Amino acid sequence: xxxxxxxxxxxxxxxxxxxxxxxxxxxxxxxxxxxxxxxxxxxxxxxxxxxxxxxxxxxxxxxxxxxxxxxxxxxxxxxxxxxxxxxxxxxxxxxxxxxxxxxxxxxxxxxxxxxxxxxxxxxxxxxxxxxxxxxxxxxxxxxxxxxxxxxxxxxxxxxxxxxxxxxxxxxxxxxxxxxxxxxxxxxxxxxxxxxxxxxxxxxxxxxxxxxxxxxxxxxxxxxxxxxxxxxxxxxxxxxxxxxxxxxxxxxxxxxxxxxxxxxxxxxxxxxxxxxxxxxxxxxxxxxxxxxxxxxxxxxxxxxxxxxxxxxxxxxxxxxxxxxxxxxxxxxxxxxxxxxxxxxxxxxxxxxxxxxxxxxxxxxxxxxxxxxxxxxxxxxxxxxxxxxxxxxxxxxxxxxxxxxxxxxxxxxxxxxxxxxx
Numbered sequence: 001x002x003x004x005x006x007x008x009x010x011x012x013x014x015x016x017x018x019x020x021x022x023x024x025x026x027x028x029x030x031x032x033x034x035x036x037x038x039x040x041x042x043x044x045x046x047x048x049x050x051x052x053x054x055x056x057x058x059x060x061x062x063x064x065x066x067x068x069x070x071x072x073x074x075x076x077x078x079x080x081x082x083x084x085x086x087x088x089x090x091x092x093x094x095x096x097x098x099x100x101x102x103x104x105x106x107x108x109x110x111x112x113x114x115x116x117x118x119x120x121x122x123x124x125x126x127x128x129x130x131x132x133x134x135x136x137x138x139x140x141x142x143x144x145x146x147x148x149x150x151x152x153x154x155x156x157x158x159x160x161x162x163x164x165x166x167x168x169x170x171x172x173x174x175x176x177x178x179x180x181x182x183x184x185x186x187x188x189x190x191x192x193x194x195x196x197x198x199x200x201x202x203x204x205x206x207x208x209x210x211x212x213x214x215x216x217x218x219x220x221x222x223x224x225x226x227x228x229x230x231x232x233x234x235x236x237x238x239x240x241x242x243x244x245x246x247x248x249x250x251x252x253x254x255x256x257x258x259x260x261x262x263x264x265x266x267x268x269x270x271x272x273x274x275x276x277x278x279x280x281x282x283x284x285x286x287x288x289x290x291x292x293x294x295x296x297x298x299x300x301x302x303x304x305x306x307x308x309x310x311x312x313x314x315x316x317x318x319x320x321x322x323x324x325x326x327x328x329x330x331x332x333x334x335x336x337x338x339x340x341x342x343x344x345x346x347x348x349x350x351x352x353x354x355x356x357x358x359x360x361x362x363x364x365x366x367x368x369x370x371x372x373x374x375x376x377x378x379x380x381x382x383x384x385x386x387x388x389x390x391x392x393x394x395x396x397x398x399x400x401x402x403x404x405x406x407x408x409x410x411x412x413x414x415x416x417x418x419x420x
């Protein structure tokens with residue numbers, strides 16, 4: 001039976017929506033503007049400078065920063081006064097012009113006022129969006145959506161029809177496939193920057209199609225590999241040796257952007273097995289936004305070669321010593337995160353929490369006593385018969401997997417997009 005599917009593309013944000021405005025709450029200043037405003041006011045400026053001196057003193061002291069701050073009356077007074085200023089609740093926007101400077105200000109204030117709980121809050125302004133705002137699939141005849149063709153390939157072809165998507169995709173492909181020397185396959189730093197620009201600037205309705213596309217059951221290996229190759233992993237993801245995940249996390253914390261993107265991911269993809277979605281915040285769109293924000297940092301995640309949806313940074317927990325349990329908890333937030341996995345599946349199916357057909361409840365088990373949860377076991381959709389596609393070209397494109405270490409792989413993928 002032929003399933004008729006009507007695609008309706010909606011903007012990611014509807015600025016005129018009163019409902020969304022009410023949910024978003026009062027608009028907060030970004031930290032750059034809040035800092036500028038504070039420095040123009042003498043009282044706020046004096047306290048702000050005092051706070052920064054206290055922070056500098058805490059870094060130089062052997063005692064903890066909080067202990068040093070509490071030991072100084074002027075530091076306590078400055079901090080309490082700043083809690084009443086716009087700086088206290090300032091946030092940043094992903095991809096903003098002065099993002100790194102904004103994040104530097106945020107983390108300086110955040111560490112001072114609230115301690116240094118890495119995953120306590122995200123520095124980014126909350127986004128009230130739904131998957132249906134990005135890509136709303138309306139099914140006809142009441143039948144569920146089933147992948148009938150290689151949507152990952154189609155998404156790449158659709159990207160080439162959009163000027164912005166084509167521009168930034170071409171940029172990161174060129175950067176990430178340009179060999180630097182006989183020993184270096186690429187300039188990873190430039191590749192990461194180009195990938196961040198792609199996911200920060202290209203509308204999600206174009207970029208997500210390649211990253212979170214669903215695959216037809218009769219062509220899974222080829223489609224899975226194309227999806228995995230989206231970020232040019234030979235440059236952006238892989239290393240000669242896998243680092244320890246906790247060491248990689250420590251390296252991430254030294255960079256304002258990576259640290260912020262990781263914190264955002266932990267906040268917006270926190271699993272909750274008792275919720276309808278599997279997410280504590282019941283918002284798939286924000287989880288996918290946070291996940292895509294990690295791409296282009298040292299914590300870049302990617303799909304693993306697995307029969308099920310599973311993602312991970314390029315690291316493992318070998319040589320963890322007494323921190324093995326902590327390392328396992330960190331990695332399982334990626335590999336066994338029911339919120340993230342359900343969000344990816346929901347985008348591929350064209351469904352959302354409370355939108356379209358309901359997702360089949362998936363049984364979960366508690367991973368540990370913390371919020372991390374085990375991944376949901378998925379049963380393949382039985383509606384896998386009578387999928388009529390031409391497998392020849394897909395299999396050719398999919399069988400490029402053994403060539404993944406060579407940079408001409410991407411030229412072959414691009415040729416597939418033109419020929420199919």
